[in-house]
Amino acid sequence: MKRREFLELGGAALLGTKSGARFSAAWQAPAPMQMPSQDSASGRPEETMPADFTIRIAPIALELAPSRFISTIGYNGTSPGPVLRMREGKPVIVDVINETDASELVHWHGLFVPSDVDGSEEEGTPTVPPGDRRRYRFTPRPAGTRWYHSHAMAGGDLHRGTYTGQYGFLMIESGDDRGQYDQELFLALRDWEPFFTDQMENEAAEGGGPGPQPERPTMLDTRPNGLEVTSQLFSVNDKALGAGEPIRIRAGQRVLVHVLNASAIENRTIALPGHQFRVIAMDGNTVPAPQSVEVLTLGPGERIDAYVEMNQPGVWILGSTDDNTRNAGLGVIVEYENQHREPQWVAPSKPLWDYTVFGAKVAPARPDPDHTIDMVFEKIPSGAGQFNLWHVNGKPYPHDQEFVLHEGGRYRLVFRNRTDDAHPVHLHRHLFELVDVNGKSTAGLMKDTVIVPLYGRVAADLTADHPGLSLFHCHIQQHMDYGFKALFRYA
Numbered sequence: 001m002k003r004r005e006f007l008e009l010g011g012a013a014l015l016g017t018k019s020g021a022r023f024s025a026a027w028q029a030p031a032p033m034q035m036p037s038q039d040s041a042s043g044r045p046e047e048t049m050p051a052d053f054t055i056r057i058a059p060i061a062l063e064l065a066p067s068r069f070i071s072t073i074g075y076n077g078t079s080p081g082p083v084l085r086m087r088e089g090k091p092v093i094v095d096v097i098n099e100t101d102a103s104e105l106v107h108w109h110g111l112f113v114p115s116d117v118d119g120s121e122e123e124g125t126p127t128v129p130p131g132d133r134r135r136y137r138f139t140p141r142p143a144g145t146r147w148y149h150s151h152a153m154a155g156g157d158l159h160r161g162t163y164t165g166q167y168g169f170l171m172i173e174s175g176d177d178r179g180q181y182d183q184e185l186f187l188a189l190r191d192w193e194p195f196f197t198d199q200m201e202n203e204a205a206e207g208g209g210p211g212p213q214p215e216r217p218t219m220l221d222t223r224p225n226g227l228e229v230t231s232q233l234f235s236v237n238d239k240a241l242g243a244g245e246p247i248r249i250r251a252g253q254r255v256l257v258h259v260l261n262a263s264a265i266e267n268r269t270i271a272l273p274g275h276q277f278r279v280i281a282m283d284g285n286t287v288p289a290p291q292s293v294e295v296l297t298l299g300p301g302e303r304i305d306a307y308v309e310m311n312q313p314g315v316w317i318l319g320s321t322d323d324n325t326r327n328a329g330l331g332v333i334v335e336y337e338n339q340h341r342e343p344q345w346v347a348p349s350k351p352l353w354d355y356t357v358f359g360a361k362v363a364p365a366r367p368d369p370d371h372t373i374d375m376v377f378e379k380i381p382s383g384a385g386q387f388n389l390w391h392v393n394g395k396p397y398p399h400d401q402e403f404v405l406h407e408g409g410r411y412r413l414v415f416r417n418r419t420d421d422a423h424p425v426h427l428h429r430h431l432f433e434l435v436d437v438n439g440k441s442t443a444g445l446m447k448d449t450v451i452v453p454l455y456g457r458v459a460a461d462l463t464a465d466h467p468g469l470s471l472f473h474c475h476i477q478q479h480m481d482y483g484f485k486a487l488f489r490y491a
């Protein structure tokens with residue numbers, strides 16, 4: 001779903017002019033505030049119970065670049081919203097206030113929480129009506145880099161759901177996170193002002209390269225393509241490349257970066273010339289074999305935690321490996337102390353991403369799955385002016401009684417992508433363990449979202465240990481809204 005028809009946005013012009021905006025690493029959780037609630041589960045009068053966190057959903061103007069404001073919806077007046085820090089196992093109360101004119105939902109992505117607070121209407125979570133508020137209580141777990149975001153359907157309205165600025169990092173701390181680093185950075189990759197297009201290009205630039213394509217059909221669907229969504233304006237956090245303050249570092253520092261692809265639209269690959277990322281966790285879960293790599297690829301919804309050893313003094317661009325995307329804003333300047341020169345970009349020599357290099361080197365004694373669940377993804381090209389449709393196993397949502405889990409059972413999910421696009425698929429309320437990626441076996445990589453390469457196949461094992469409805473979907477908003485989702489239920 002790549003489009004190369006970029007407007008002359010003036011990415012180079014964005015470089016060099018610096019506004020006085022803060023770098024966003026200093027976000028803090030909002031101060032608790034008091035408010036009434038209809039909830040009475042605690043046995044205490046709710047009116048006297050302050051919330052631990054309050055999320056106010058309201059329109060904002062975001063200054064992505066000097067004098068370039070976009071209109072969107074944010075959390076607590078900003079986008080990304082505040083970094084929420086919760087303690088694993090310590091119950092929290094979160095008040096969500098909806099000051100928009102449409103129903104909203106806040107999804108806690110990567111958490112094991114009950115369906116009725118997970119933030120998915122499909123699972124039965126009540127929405128927050130316009131002008132109203134709702135109190136959520138849950139026990140945050142597991143520890144790691146999670147995030148929270150709107151789970152509203154957008155359909156043809158590109159000012160809803162994950163197209164807006166409604167998202168933020170949610171850090172769940174285990175209490176023994178003894179990180180050894182000098183700086184901690186939160187980097188969210190974003191696109192803005194999405195629009196419809198019927199122009200398709202191949203995936204190579206964003207990490208969905210050709211590969212073995214085990215699911216490529218012998219007969220390709222040649223019906224005329226329909227509309228999809230793209231963008232020509234990007235940022236890291238709330239600033240386009242060059243528009244915000246640089247990340248300031250000193251030689252010799254070790255920096256912990258938390259990267260989130262908060263896009264509604266596309267997978268991204270980023271690099272920092274002269275440096276490597278030592279990947280220690282994916283989707284917030286420690287990887288068995290940390291490795292140093294030149295690029296990071298993340299589908300919408302995915303997170304990566306990595307250390308960067310700052311040992312190449314200079315001024316660099318940390319940004320998308322795709323020139324058009326980077327020049328249109330997807331990057332941030334990294335400036336070493338006492339270095340004053342034009343920011344440098346150097347294309348990486350090995351821009352390939354492979355989940356399996358972080359897997360266990362010795363295959364563990366993994367219990368065999370009790371059942372295998374095949375999930376075949378297909379695109380229905382809809383022709384001029386219509387939205388493409390998406391099917392799972394030849395059917396639209398919700399698949400009724402097709403995906404039924406028995407508590408305690410072990411399941412192997414086999415994602416078979418018979419489309420010409422790489423899809424970041426997400427399962428709510430569970431983690432799965434990658435078993436096989438396009439024929440490469442692996443172990444020990446626990447994830448909640450995984451990119452299934454174009455015409456590719458990924459297998460992942462799941463223990464059914466979180467009863468309740470669980471939504472499975474592609475994290476590309478338009479794909480989800482037009483059929484690429486399914487409900488898992490428990491028997």
Ligand SMILES: [Cu+2]
Pocket residue numbers: 422423424474475476479480484
């Ligand atoms: Cu998709």
